[in-house]
Amino acid sequence: MAGIYLHIPFCRQACHYCNFHFSTSLNRKNDFISALLKEMEVRRDYLGGETVETVYFGGGTPSLLETEELQVLLHSLRAFFTIAPGAEITLEANPDDIDIDITAASRLRAWREAGINRLSIGVQSFFEEDLRWMNRAHDARQAIACIRMAQEEGFDNMSIDLIYGGPTLPDSHWRENVERAIGMGIPHLSCYALTVEPKTALDTMIRRHQKADIRPEDQARQFLLLMDWAATAGYEHYEISNFSLPGHRSRHNSAYWQGKNYLGLGPSAHSYNGVSREWNVANNARYIEAPGLVVEKEVLTPVQQLNEYIMISMRTMEGIDLGVLAERFGAGQASVLRERAEKYVRAGKLKLAGERLQLTKEGKLLADGIAADLFF
Amino acid sequence: MKNIRNFCIIAHIDHGKSTLADRLLEMTNTISQRDMQAQVLDDMDLEREKGITIKSHAIQINHTHKGEKFVLNLIDTPGHVDFSYEVSRALAACEGALLLVDATQGIQAQTISNLYLAIGNDLEIIPVINKIDMDGAMVDEVKDQIIELIGCKPEDILLASARTGVGVPEILEAIVERIPAPEGNPDAPLQALIFDSVFNSFRGIIVYYRILNGSIKKGDIVQFVSTGQSYGADEVGILKLTLDPKPEVRTGDVGYIITGIKNAKEVKVGDTITLASNPHPEMVQGFEEVKPMVFAGIFPVNTDDFEELRDCMDKLQLNDASLTYELETSQALGFGFRCGFLGMLHMEIIQERLEREFNQTVITTVPNVSFVAYTSKGEEIIVNNPAEMPDPTRIDRIEEPYIRAQIITKPEYIGNIMTLCLGKRGILINQSYLTTTRVELVFEMPLTEIVFDFYDKLKSQTRGYASFDYHPIDRRDSDIAKMDILLNGDKVDALSALIHRSRANDFGRKLCEKLKELLPRQQFQIAIQAAIGAKVIARETISALRKDVTAKCYGGDISRKRKLLEKQKEGKKRMRQIGNVEVPQEAFLAVLKLDD
Numbered sequence: 007m008a009g010i011y012l013h014i015p016f017c018r019q020a021c022h023y024c025n026f027h028f029s030t031s032l033n034r035k036n037d038f039i040s041a042l043l044k045e046m047e048v049r050r051d052y053l054g055g056e057t058v059e060t061v062y063f064g065g066g067t068p069s070l071l072e073t074e075e076l077q078v079l080l081h082s083l084r085a086f087f088t089i090a091p092g093a094e095i096t097l098e099a100n101p102d103d104i105d106i107d108i109t110a111a112s113r114l115r116a117w118r119e120a121g122i123n124r125l126s127i128g129v130q131s132f133f134e135e136d137l138r139w140m141n142r143a144h145d146a147r148q149a150i151a152c153i154r155m156a157q158e159e160g161f162d163n164m165s166i167d168l169i170y171g172g173p174t175l176p177d178s179h180w181r182e183n184v185e186r187a188i189g190m191g192i193p194h195l196s197c198y199a200l201t202v203e204p205k206t207a208l209d210t211m212i213r214r215h216q217k218a219d220i221r222p223e224d225q226a227r228q229f230l231l232l233m234d235w236a237a238t239a240g241y242e243h244y245e246i247s248n249f250s251l252p253g254h255r256s257r258h259n260s261a262y263w264q265g266k267n268y269l270g271l272g273p274s275a276h277s278y279n280g281v282s283r284e285w286n287v288a289n290n291a292r293y294i295e296a297p298g299l300v301v302e303k304e305v306l307t308p309v310q311q312l313n314e315y316i317m318i319s320m321r322t323m324e325g326i327d328l329g330v331l332a333e334r335f336g337a338g339q340a341s342v343l344r345e346r347a348e349k350y351v352r353a354g355k356l357k358l359a360g361e362r363l364q365l366t367k368e369g370k371l372l373a374d375g376i377a378a379d380l381f382f
Numbered sequence: 383m384k385n386i387r388n389f390c391i392i393a394h395i396d397h398g399k400s401t402l403a404d405r406l407l408e409m410t411n412t413i414s415q416r417d418m419q420a421q422v423l424d425d426m427d428l429e430r431e432k433g434i435t436i437k438s439h440a441i442q443i444n445h446t447h448k449g450e451k452f453v454l455n456l457i458d459t460p461g462h463v464d465f466s467y468e469v470s471r472a473l474a475a476c477e478g479a480l481l482l483v484d485a486t487q488g489i490q491a492q493t494i495s496n497l498y499l500a501i502g503n504d505l506e507i508i509p510v511i512n513k514i515d516m517d518g519a520m521v522d523e524v525k526d527q528i529i530e531l532i533g534c535k536p537e538d539i540l541l542a543s544a545r546t547g548v549g550v551p552e553i554l555e556a557i558v559e560r561i562p563a564p565e566g567n568p569d570a571p572l573q574a575l576i577f578d579s580v581f582n583s584f585r586g587i588i589v590y591y592r593i594l595n596g597s598i599k600k601g602d603i604v605q606f607v608s609t610g611q612s613y614g615a616d617e618v619g620i621l622k623l624t625l626d627p628k629p630e631v632r633t634g635d636v637g638y639i640i641t642g643i644k645n646a647k648e649v650k651v652g653d654t655i656t657l658a659s660n661p662h663p664e665m666v667q668g669f670e671e672v673k674p675m676v677f678a679g680i681f682p683v684n685t686d687d688f689e690e691l692r693d694c695m696d697k698l699q700l701n702d703a704s705l706t707y708e709l710e711t712s713q714a715l716g717f718g719f720r721c722g723f724l725g726m727l728h729m730e731i732i733q734e735r736l737e738r739e740f741n742q743t744v745i746t747t748v749p750n751v752s753f754v755a756y757t758s759k760g761e762e763i764i765v766n767n768p769a770e771m772p773d774p775t776r777i778d779r780i781e782e783p784y785i786r787a788q789i790i791t792k793p794e795y796i797g798n799i800m801t802l803c804l805g806k807r808g809i810l811i812n813q814s815y816l817t818t819t820r821v822e823l824v825f826e827m828p829l830t831e832i833v834f835d836f837y838d839k840l841k842s843q844t845r846g847y848a849s850f851d852y853h854p855i856d857r858r859d860s861d862i863a864k865m866d867i868l869l870n871g872d873k874v875d876a877l878s879a880l881i882h883r884s885r886a887n888d889f890g891r892k893l894c895e896k897l898k899e900l901l902p903r904q905q906f907q908i909a910i911q912a913a914i915g916a917k918v919i920a921r922e923t924i925s926a927l928r929k930d931v932t933a934k935c936y937g938g939d940i941s942r943k944r945k946l947l948e949k950q951k952e953g954k955k956r957m958r959q960i961g962n963v964e965v966p967q968e969a970f971l972a973v974l975k976l977d978d
Contacts, residue, residue, distance in 0.1 A: 199933045247935075259936060262936055268937055275937075353906075370931065372905055372930045373931040377947055379951070381947060
């Protein structure tokens with residue numbers, strides 16, 4: 007059981023906070039599609055014939071692809087890989103690509119027909135001032151409209167992204183954003199604390215005092231509020247930034263967190279086969295020149311594998327399974343970890359549920375530092 | 383003997399001493415152009431970089447004057463206040479001194495104090511004004527300063543440019559004609575003054591001396607008077623650019639001896655060498671045991687590296703006997719050494735040498751001077767370390783060392799200097815105008831006040847137009863308290879300081895503020911307190927880290943994230959644990975950075 011990720015490295019407009027790999031020039035989109043098809047062929051054996059349970063079009067903005075392009079890509083994927091009949095096939099979409107013009111409904115239908123059965127929509131906020139502050143391409147009206155359209159076209163399995171903790175989002179607006187998402191019956195929410203990544207436009211603007219800096223205490227408070235609201239509405243907080251109604255977890259992302267194998271296609275995409283991880287060049291021109299050229303590969307030592315297991319599984323609702331850990335990395339390591347975790351259990355940051363070490367609500371605010379401290 | 387001249391050069395840093403020395407060696411063909419490397423005498427990297435001479439050196443120059451051959455021994459002296467005793471011994475080995483003054487700068491404080499030392503040793507002074515070809519040379523004004531100081535005639539003053547060589551032949555002539563030949567009895571028992579020693583990893587300690595009476599031969603059994611130790615003279619000789627072995631070194635000359643001594647501690651600058659079989663009845667006057675003035679802890683950055691550091695300290699002491707150290711244990715920093723230094727520069731030099739020559743990165747703790755605590759039971763306790771300070775309830779009184787500080791500056795800075803020195807508990811003793819544009823201020827001050835930020839402040843308050851020199855004078859009663867730093871209630875012994883009570887509040891507040899900057903936020907609140915005994919005098923709080931969690935952790939984020947956290951974990955390993963607080967190394971250096 008494995009997953010395939012396809013990175014579509016184009017955007018119409020750069021969001022100020024984004025540090026993913028993308029280009030706002032669509033000139034080479036055709037060349038890119040050809041390169042991506044070529045890479046599928048080159049790397050068709052990477053997953054060793056494993057059945058592909060999930061496919062994820064991420065970016066960038068995959069929704070700016072023409073429907074024909076999506077169809078071709080999905081067709082070729084089926085030719086080169088074994089895609090399970092019930093596979094989860096997600097498309098990241100921007101509201102402005104859904105609520106685009108009078109062709110909106112037919113585009114959505116074409117996506118469905120091509121095999122897309124899950125949408126992840128980059129809504130971010132339902133408030134105009136927020137969207138402008140982030141330099142999003144859509145407005146508040148489109149944010150709502152696109153969800154309705156997608157639902158009308160039968161995309162029940164849907165996620166939206168929301169961003170909190172920015173200076174333009176008071177708690178009252180944050181509450182409205184979450185309530186609206188819940189109220190619209192969206193079964194999956196990815197809620198991200200606004201992060202100032204180095205070398206982004208946002209970073210520069212903050213350093214030049216053109217934008218207010220983010221305040222960790224606001225982020226912590228809004229995160230805690232979110233956890234309460236989501237729990238009340240029956241959502242599982244199944245990963246630090248992900249909430250879902252039962253049965254609606256992202257299978258693709260869950261596979262990352264369960265340490266399953268994945269193949270990443272497209273510039274900057276990462277692949278993992280349980281032992282090593284490798285990634286493609288994060289440059290469109292160079293990718294098009296040599297599709298599938300891996301720029302870097304790391305073979306994970308057992309300690310690195312263990313550390314990754316700690317780091318990732320701790321972020322999930324299930325937590326670190328000491329039993330599984332003992333099986334994979336040795337009983338000694340498991341008992342060392344249990345001992346090290348003790349002070350966090352006493353401090354109320356971790357709790358031990360049977361054999362599982364899980365973050366408490368307070369602990370979720372500090373997951374990175376705790377993970378680093380538990381590292382081997 | 384009548385053709386020997388022993389001389390040194392008295393000059394302020396950057397006034398051109400080393401350049402002049404180079405020119406003298408060049409013009410007399412003592413070294414070939416090929417071997418010439420700028421500032422030949424400064425052979426430690428550090429010396430060349432700082433442009434100062436840390437250790438004394440000596441070199442013999444052969445010079446023909448009016449058809450007669452002369453031996454000129456140039457004894458180079460260290461150029462910093464921390465090394466004034468070594469300077470005094472080098473001077474005692476000479477009959478004459480070149481007083482070298484930069485024409486653009488005029489006489490500086492340290493030049494004056496060394497000049498007085500030279501005059502006190504009855505040295506013939508040859509004043510030389512250097513850098514006369516530079517823009518801004520004030521030849522007449524500097525001449526006036528010199529005449530005022532030593533009462534010479536204007537025509538006695540030589541003008542030179544060591545850089546271009548102008549005036550250097552006249553200097554050579556003056557050395558021969560004005561400096562008296564050494565006196566001494568070649569037939570008397572050996573009496574030689576040790577003015578320096580160096581460590582050579584192949585040959586052990588090489589001792590430099592000046593023979594006052596008698597002679598020293600290869601194979602002699604010599605005795606060092608102060609230590610009473612006897613050694614065989616494996617090799618004796620004179621000092622050229624390299625060692626030049628001779629069967630014998632005679633009265634009046636400067637030479638070296640190799641005896642197989644491995645430890646610099648056995649050789650004391652100022653000591654007398656004589657023959658074991660036929661000792662000279664008198665020791666050369668002026669010998670003192672060099673005492674460290676400033677103390678600080680030196681700890682390895684990684685506690686595991688202690689043994690390696692010990693090794694390096696041992697080696698370092700082999701060639702720097704003025705460095706003293708003993709084992710120290712700190713709860714915060716583990717095993718290390720309590721080190722004694724001649725002064726702040728010496729401390730800096732040791733730290734840098736540990737880093738450069740021995741590749742050791744160390745943590746240096748708050749420096750302090752040596753206090754004496756008298757208990758109510760009449761015990762006398764020497765306190766070189768805050769941990770040694772007895773409980774306040776047991777203390778009757780405490781004495782702290784005082785210095786006589788001499789500052790020469792431009793009149794417009796008198797106000798600033800007065801403010802600075804009075805703020806440092808200084809007492810003005812004298813103020814005198816050397817010329818209309820140079821004034822000398824003399825203060826008595828507690829040594830501890832110049833240990834922290836005095837030099838930097840003096841520099842900034844006078845835009846660099848002040849020179850400073852000091853000598854220890856005595857100890858005086860003082861209200862000294864031990865100030866502790868607490869993190870969440872746990873004492874950080876490595877940050878304790880001995881400080882005058884009047885300064886404690888200000889110092890405590892600054893230190894707490896600095897620590898607040900240097901300590902990373904942790905998952906709980908951290909209280910930083912400065913306290914004297916149980917009384918808290920300053921407090922800062924670092925609020926708890928509120929949020930430390932990455933938003934996204936998908937397929938492409940995992941490697942980067944893991945590496946980031948691994949790095950964080952590595953960083954934590956290098957931190958020291960005080961109670962529940964993790965303290966990075968920079969924090970232990972906070973005190974030294976207070977005025978950044």
